[in-house]
Amino acid sequence: MTKTIFLIAICILATQCSTQKKVEYNIPPDVGEPNRSLLVQRFEKGKILYKIHCSDCHGIYTKGKDSVPNFTKQQIDNYTAIALADPVNHTVIKKISSEQLDYILTFLRLKKKGT
Amino acid sequence: MRTLIPAKELKKISVITILIISSVCFSFSFKNNNAYKNLYLNRFDDLNRELTLLASEIRSSDLSEKEVENLKQQIETARLKLKGVDFWLRYLEPTQYKKINGPLPVEWETEVFEKFEKPYKRNGAGLTLAELYLKEKVKNKDSLLHLVQSSIDASRAYLADSITGRLSEYGTFFLANRLFLLNLSAIYTTGFECPDTNNIIPELRSMLISVKDIYSNYDKSFPSTSLSKEYVDLYNKTISFVNNQPGDFAEFDHFTFIKDYVNPLFVMNQKFIKTYLVISKSFNDYTLNDSCSSIFDKSLYNAQNTKGIYSFIEDKNILQEIKQTGKLLFYDPILSGNNKRSCASCHKPAEYFTDTALQTALQFDGHQYLPRNTPSLIDATFNHLLMLDGKHISLQAQAKDVIENPKEMNSDEKEVIKKVLSCKEYKEIFKRFLKLTPEENEITLNHIVSAITFYYGDFSNFYSPFDDAMNNNKPLDETCKKGFNLFMSKAKCGTCHFVPHFNGVKPPYMGSEFEVLGVPADKDYKKISNDSGRYNINPATETFHAFRTGSIRNAQYTKPYMHNGIFNTLEEVIDFYDAGGGAGHKLDVTNQTLPVDPLKLTRTEKDELTAFIQSLNENIIFEIPPLQLPKSSDKNLNARKIGGEY
Numbered sequence: 001m002t003k004t005i006f007l008i009a010i011c012i013l014a015t016q017c018s019t020q021k022k023v024e025y026n027i028p029p030d031v032g033e034p035n036r037s038l039l040v041q042r043f044e045k046g047k048i049l050y051k052i053h054c055s056d057c058h059g060i061y062t063k064g065k066d067s068v069p070n071f072t073k074q075q076i077d078n079y080t081a082i083a084l085a086d087p088v089n090h091t092v093i094k095k096i097s098s099e100q101l102d103y104i105l106t107f108l109r110l111k112k113k114g115t
Numbered sequence: 116m117r118t119l120i121p122a123k124e125l126k127k128i129s130v131i132t133i134l135i136i137s138s139v140c141f142s143f144s145f146k147n148n149n150a151y152k153n154l155y156l157n158r159f160d161d162l163n164r165e166l167t168l169l170a171s172e173i174r175s176s177d178l179s180e181k182e183v184e185n186l187k188q189q190i191e192t193a194r195l196k197l198k199g200v201d202f203w204l205r206y207l208e209p210t211q212y213k214k215i216n217g218p219l220p221v222e223w224e225t226e227v228f229e230k231f232e233k234p235y236k237r238n239g240a241g242l243t244l245a246e247l248y249l250k251e252k253v254k255n256k257d258s259l260l261h262l263v264q265s266s267i268d269a270s271r272a273y274l275a276d277s278i279t280g281r282l283s284e285y286g287t288f289f290l291a292n293r294l295f296l297l298n299l300s301a302i303y304t305t306g307f308e309c310p311d312t313n314n315i316i317p318e319l320r321s322m323l324i325s326v327k328d329i330y331s332n333y334d335k336s337f338p339s340t341s342l343s344k345e346y347v348d349l350y351n352k353t354i355s356f357v358n359n360q361p362g363d364f365a366e367f368d369h370f371t372f373i374k375d376y377v378n379p380l381f382v383m384n385q386k387f388i389k390t391y392l393v394i395s396k397s398f399n400d401y402t403l404n405d406s407c408s409s410i411f412d413k414s415l416y417n418a419q420n421t422k423g424i425y426s427f428i429e430d431k432n433i434l435q436e437i438k439q440t441g442k443l444l445f446y447d448p449i450l451s452g453n454n455k456r457s458c459a460s461c462h463k464p465a466e467y468f469t470d471t472a473l474q475t476a477l478q479f480d481g482h483q484y485l486p487r488n489t490p491s492l493i494d495a496t497f498n499h500l501l502m503l504d505g506k507h508i509s510l511q512a513q514a515k516d517v518i519e520n521p522k523e524m525n526s527d528e529k530e531v532i533k534k535v536l537s538c539k540e541y542k543e544i545f546k547r548f549l550k551l552t553p554e555e556n557e558i559t560l561n562h563i564v565s566a567i568t569f570y571y572g573d574f575s576n577f578y579s580p581f582d583d584a585m586n587n588n589k590p591l592d593e594t595c596k597k598g599f600n601l602f603m604s605k606a607k608c609g610t611c612h613f614v615p616h617f618n619g620v621k622p623p624y625m626g627s628e629f630e631v632l633g634v635p636a637d638k639d640y641k642k643i644s645n646d647s648g649r650y651n652i653n654p655a656t657e658t659f660h661a662f663r664t665g666s667i668r669n670a671q672y673t674k675p676y677m678h679n680g681i682f683n684t685l686e687e688v689i690d691f692y693d694a695g696g697g698a699g700h701k702l703d704v705t706n707q708t709l710p711v712d713p714l715k716l717t718r719t720e721k722d723e724l725t726a727f728i729q730s731l732n733e734n735i736i737f738e739i740p741p742l743q744l745p746k747s748s749d750k751n752l753n754a755r756k757i758g759g760e761y
Contacts, residue, residue, distance in 0.1 A: 045554040052553060053427065089394055089405075097426040098509060099561075103554065 025110040046107025049100055053092045070113045151336035152282045158199045165193040166267045178254050190246050198322040202329055206291035206399055207278050214269030216241040218308045221657050224626055234653045240265035243308050285340040286393035288333050290400055296381045297622035300373050300410050305609040315364040323354050340391045346383045369603040370596045374585050378410050399623045411585040411615045413576050416624035419496045421572030423511040423565030424552055440544050441570025444563060447744050448759035449534045450518055452525035454752060457759040461489045465737055467672045468492035474680035479525045481761055486646050488680030491673045494666045496575045497616045500627040503662045503678045504649050514564035528560040540745035577733040598727025601720055611664050619664025629661040633697015633704035634677045640700040644679050657706055668731045685728060689721050
């Protein structure tokens with residue numbers, strides 16, 4: 001009997017652990033509070049915005065993966081430069097507010113590769 | 116392995132084939148581009164030769180009076196060569212241009228795509244500064260040589276492959292041409308970078324002819340995307356118009372030049388950009404709108420996003436709702452700490468969203484005054500940096516600051532949200548708006564201020580009689596035209612208040628400029644106003660007492676004037692400038708950017724200037740205030756007054 005309870009307890013613990021939210025961002029350790037929380041907030045907003053507004057064109061759809069590719073820093077910088085040079089001809093950037101753009105870039109820059 | 120042709124032969128054949136293919140490609144690309152690109156390279160050689168000659172003349176000169184005169188001549192010769200490549204220089208590499216012909220020794224810039232960065236310092240050099248240096252009493256040969264040597268060094272950058280390669284793109288031509296036309300309207304006729312006013316029109320004539328050759332060479336090299344006959348004809352007419360005008364920029368008809376020539380050329384160039392599907396890869400085009408059909412159309416450039424957090428919403432009905440909510444909030448004192456002040460307390464909507472009665476705005480305590488005059492919100496949307504010291508980069512950040520500033524509305528995000536949501540009407544609306552901004556978990560101050568900016572931003576889209584004359588050929592009084600011509604020449608207004616908004620944003624409309632005028636603290640000019648201005652945000656020798664240049668649109672109705680509201684009439688303002696600003700009134704303003712020499716305007720000329728300024732009054736349709744504000748569950752809040760108490 002105790003054995004079963006023990007097993008159930010372990011099972012519950014295991015499921016709890018696996019459903020716990022994985023940390024998806026990579027913020028350098030020297031960033032202290034409250035900046036860290038602010039960055040996390042921006043990161044989360046950027047993630048939502050990316051999935052809604054960007055991933056239709058800039059996304060990967062494979063089983064078991066989310067729609068966000070792992071961009072390199074170079075790719076993000078280059079893209080920022082190109083998109084910003086011609087905002088009027090970009091479907092999304094012509095509408096976006098500078099704050100929202102900042103959220104998306106924060107998300108892409110801080111995103112842990114492979115998550 | 117067996118082949119029909121021996122391996123040796125095969126090698127030969129393949130080498131020959133490659134040679135043939137590459138030579139065909141080479142000759143094709145060469146033929147395709149040579150006329151246009153060669154003109155560029157030849158003109159650069161010319162410029163370099165003159166600059167080198169100038170440098171060697173400086174080296175061998177003793178800077179005596181006679182030789183200074185010779186050097187001045189040589190500078191002018193080099194300037195004319197520079198005008199031959201100006202068309203490309205400004206567009207292809209604007210940073211280096213400041214070394215070749217910078218208007219100021221030091222400039223602090225915050226450009227639009229770097230809004231989040233700190234302003235950076237750029238040292239100017241080149242011909243304009245060298246010419247000004249020749250006027251100095253004590254001259255040092257090395258300093259002079261340095262200014263010219265910097266030009267020579269900077270001009271080398273334009274021969275880099277990354278830059279010359281762009282000459283083979285037809286799109287770059289039309290985008291550079293757009294900047295050229297905008298500069299024709301805003302800076303080439305005003306003496307912006309030409310210290311000797313006698314040379315302004317001669318230089319303009321020479322540049323127009325140079326660009327004519329650029330056009331014909333371009334057409335030869337790019338026959339499938341050429342300029343139309345209509346364009347070239349009008350351009351030729353522009354040249355003859357300028358040649359038939361007086362050589363003195365004060366006598367030049369700036370109004371007709373822009374209205375009948377530059378603007379129609381701009382309109383045609385915009386059409387080329389559309390029909391030839393030109394796509395920009397340059398920061399120069401960051402704010403410019405390809406669909407805009409006149410320099411004086413308010414869609415020319417985009418400086419502020421009035422929608423803020425609602426940027427992705429496009430449904431007209433919802434936008435209308437956001438606007439109506441913004442209007443309620445604009446008049447609602449619930450946003451202030453004591454529920455007695457609203458946005459409308461200082462930005463009175465019927466008074467062009469400013470306060471014409473007070474010199475500077477009243478503080479939250481109701482007794483003391485803020486150091487600065489309340490600016491009009493109309494046309495604020497055409498600035499990249501907001502506030503007179505350029506503290507804010509977005510309308511939303513500015514609105515938040517006012518709400519949270521203890522001296523202004525003295526509230527905070529938490530309190531504002533709590534009070535606003537205590538009103539059923541607001542709560543229901545914002546709950547719906549929240550669903551439209553999925554990145555947000557809860558209703559924030561950003562939802563509130565974005566509605567406000569979206570509401571008042573619309574009042575910037577009205578036009579003045581001057582715009583109607585430029586855009587729709589409507590008649591304009593002769594006095595106003597004369598006033599505009601003075602504005603662009605003798606009165607030297609146009610070198611800081613740029614066409615078309617007459618604010619401190621010049622083509623390609625990417626940054627806001629700041630100027631040191633020496634505005635006095637009192638009308639007797641006892642001392643300079645002690646407000647350090649831009650220095651508070653970006654401390655530097657050049658920014659001390661500097662303020663962002665405002666627009667002169669609607670100026671007749673937005674008194675009092677200057678950052679501290681010291682002047683009450685347009686006449687007083689014109690007199691201030693006429694006498695050379697603070698330094699002209701014997702105040703100690705070491706870094707004044709306004710010319711100290713008196714303008715010597717006559718009474719009639721001052722009246723004409725005023726008439727022109729009045730022709731910039733926009734025909735704004737103002738709205739009546741809301742009849743009631745949303746009811747709150749907190750009964751104490753329901754006693755609040757529409758628009759606040761003070």
